[in-house]
Amino acid sequence: MQAGQPGKRRELILFLFITVVLFPLLSVLIVGGYGFAVWIYQMIAGPPGPPVQ
Numbered sequence: 001m002q003a004g005q006p007g008k009r010r011e012l013i014l015f016l017f018i019t020v021v022l023f024p025l026l027s028v029l030i031v032g033g034y035g036f037a038v039w040i041y042q043m044i045a046g047p048p049g050p051p052v053q
Contacts, residue, residue, distance in 0.1 A: 040046070
């Protein structure tokens with residue numbers, strides 16, 4: 001076994017963790033958080049559209 005192998009294996013595991021777990025989870029949380037913020041804003045300010053006269 002070469003001296004660089006443990007570092008490469010750890011790097012591969014970290015890369016797979018980031019691409020398979022971390023980024024999808026972050027994207028779901030960001031999109032869900034934005035949707036929740038818009039929902040709360042519309043509860044306070046009302047739905048979008050022309051003003052009611």
